[in-house]
Amino acid sequence: MATDDGAIIASNQDAADALVHTVGRLGDEKTFASVMPYGEDAVNGLYVNVGAILDKVLEADPPDEVAEDMEEAKAIEAFGMSTALRGNRAVYSIRLLLAE
Numbered sequence: 001m002a003t004d005d006g007a008i009i010a011s012n013q014d015a016a017d018a019l020v021h022t023v024g025r026l027g028d029e030k031t032f033a034s035v036m037p038y039g040e041d042a043v044n045g046l047y048v049n050v051g052a053i054l055d056k057v058l059e060a061d062p063p064d065e066v067a068e069d070m071e072e073a074k075a076i077e078a079f080g081m082s083t084a085l086r087g088n089r090a091v092y093s094i095r096l097l098l099a100e
Helices: 012-020 030-035 050-059 064-073
Strands: 042-048 075-086 089-098
Touching: 030 075, 030 089, 042 089, 050 064
Parallel strands: none
Antiparallel strands: 042 075, 075 089
């Protein structure tokens, strides 16, 4: 789905619509900024808010052994990969943010 700022790719239309109508900018979030260092200079990127995903999985009341694994996995807060151009070179970043 095209937007004024770029594009949204989601697993379904409801998820895409929810992202379009979200108040604020993802780039202003501390978690995002910590794993996506190039900001608006990025030419591409992949961002996964692992903590938010695990919180949603836990809301679904999984079996106890799954919930225990999800709680342990929450040690990872976010993951980001991005690319930017610096002069005639491409620079890359891969970052993993661990929970405090």
